[in-house]
Amino acid sequence: MSETRYIIGIDLGTTHCVVAYVEGRPEMDRDPVIRSFPVPQVVSPGEVRSQPLLPSFLFLPGPHDVPQGGLALPWDPEVSHAVGELARKRGAEIPNRLVASAKSWLSYAGVDRTEPILPWDSPADGRKISPVETATRFLEHLRSAWNHTMAPDDPEARLELQDIYLTVPASFDAVARELTVKAAQAAGLERITLLEEPQAAFYAWIESQQERWRKAVRVNESILVCDIGGGTTDFSLIQVTEEQGDLTLRRVAVGEHILLGGDNMDLTLAYALQAKLAQRGSRLDSWQFRGLWHSCRAAKERLLSRPDLESEPVVILGRGSSLIGGTLRTELTRAEVEQILVEGFFPVTERDEYPQSRRKVGVREMGLPYESDPAVSRHLARFLGQSERGLAEAGSDLGYPSAVLFNGGVMKSDLLRKRVLEILAGWHPTGEVRELAAPDLDLAVARGAAYYGLARRGRGIRIRGGVARPYYIGIESAMPTVPGIPTPVKALCIVPFGMEEGTGAEIREREFGLVVGEPAVFNLLASTVRKKDQVGEIIEDWQGEIEEVTTMETVLPASEAAEGLTVIPVWLRSEVTEIGTLELWCVSRDDDGKRWKLEFNLREQED
Secondary structure, eight states, X not given: OOOOSEEEEEEEOSSEEEEEEEEOXXXXXSSOOOEEOOEEEEEETTEEEEESOXXXXXXXXXXXXXXXXXXXXXXXXXXOSEESHHHHHHHHHSGGGEEOOHHHHHTOTTSOTTSOOBSTTSOTTSOOBOHHHHHHHHHHHHHHHHXXXXXXXOGGGOGGGSEEEEEEOTTOOHHHHHHHHHHXXXXXXXXXXXXXXXXXXXXXXXXXXXXXXXXXXXXXXXXXXXXXXXXXEEEEEEEEEEETTEEEEEXXXXXXXXXXXXXXXXXXXXXXXXXXXXXXXXOOOHHHHHHHHHHHHHHXXXXXXXXXXXXXXXXXXXXXXXXXXXXXXXXXXXXXXXXXXXXXXXXXXXXXXXXXXXXXXSSOOXXXXXOSOOOHHHHHHHHHHHHHHHHHHTTOOOOSOSEEEEESGGGGOHHHHHHHHHHHHHHSTTSOOEEOOOOOTTXXXXXXXHHHHHHHTTXXXXXXXXXXXXXXXXXXXXXXXXXXXXXXEEEEEEEOTTOOTTEEEEEEEEEEEEEXXXXXXXXXXXXXXXXXXXXXXXXXXXXXXXXXXXXXXXXXOOOGGGTTOSXXXXXXXXXXXXXXXXXXXEEESSOTTOEEEEEOSSOOOOO
């Protein structure tokens, strides 16, 4: 395959989308420089401006919410929705027309992510869109903006013709990854490779350090990547090793999907301001409170990014006869932000103090399954404890991290970074944990993705790692049926921890029966704690250590040669594709030419 003109890194973030790029051909740029792409977007009705960040907000206006022609873009004067800065601003005023946190919805298996369900609390007669289509709209905007700016007269430079590295949380499961790819394909982007965000952040650090990175780390130490963004908290561990005298990097642990981040913090700030307004006799209805939530997000971001600001005004549109045409005003102070976020989300805890569970109410509103314990420090303790045990079982002696690389918009705060370092130092045997100087936290993931593209072409350092967790397929036990007791299901390891993308593994030493010609269920399982299971290993008692990822129900066609048979003897081959998705091939024992492929993507179990 010929090398493309550009290598593109795209951070499809919960709060912002970012594009970085670099010349992909050595003859065009022998000393490659990664650049950020300023994204043209509507910033106020009728005004288009290029900005380094495209806010991940989509506004679906009603007939009178935006002046006629106010949404027009240079490449689409008839567009009927807003993406970016205007969407964020207008959506804070009319929250039931704003789609936010679409990335969190994209990873939530509790809803049909291909159905129009967003905005989640919009009126029944309001416009709605699916999480997948929302991601598609963001990527369509990026593609059109790039082509308008970078390729008006150069077809070879069009975005859809470049190698694109699209980032996802390390904790995204196979379904969420495949949905992300589907969104990209729907946006016209076919040359897609997925990259985990913590790895991208680490690549950005390597790129910013150049050759100095080798002196900034030590052999056999582990480095924590602490990535806290708008919707999720992601932890990864990277180990520094030495091979034939050269330093190498290996990703050795990835945390669970933790739906805890800036959204939770913004909501907490909103409750604090609601209490201040109540003391003044102003009560908010649910519509106004949602607007307050979005306004707190903007105020928090300004305070955390502007050390010179001591407070930010917050304005909520008035409702009711006494407030016609009026507004409610208050302010969010730096002291409030720091006190609420530090003590509420980063309390000083013990090394073995894990997240606290609480009794759930039997009936609740549908919505995103946010973590019940907001203490990031307790989730971090659990991640490090589980990683230490899992790696020890696999024969690896990996101690607590001695260095931290921060990523995500939340971690732009010096105060929050210092608190995390304080907590980790308290857990570390030596009491010393240092911070690796991170590049721009808003741009790092996209820049790191572009650097990864260079590394894949042999022009940079690669982190070894592969898949973040082992995967298993459910195997029904061959035993007599017992009334009232379901047949036990064993877990067969088909992908070991760390298997590299683009590689596969075969299980030929034993035979399995494949159900064909009638509906059958296939369960994909995974573990975040079992690091040493190898391909072909069967685990009988796996409850508590292995969890279901997704369930597929399908009918595999029966071959003519096997007419009348419903169970075909097969051997198995698993493949992890370049985009990080999983394929399982079931190959006939008697004829290698007869094979069935299972893809774990959109096909989930039907009720």
